[in-house]
């Protein structure tokens with residue numbers, strides 16, 4: 435079990451199953467057709483070096499990346515913040 439470098443909770447693997455129409459879809463690990471798709475978590479950059487859980491990706495990491503992109507756009511003169 436891998437540990438999130440940000441919140442230090444275990445990284446829960448992503449499970450999926452084959453759907454006839456949609457192909458691979460996400461599902462609960464308790465689904466009888468489920469198999470583990472990915473258990474390495476997410477890249478925690480630029481918040482931390484290492485892997486993070488989905489919760490931290492959806493909060494800290496995503497916000498930090500958006501902030502960096504916004505800063506780069508401001509520096510490039512693409513946008514102005516009023």
Ligand SMILES: [Zn+2]
Nearest residue numbers: 438441487490
């Ligand atoms: Zn986390």
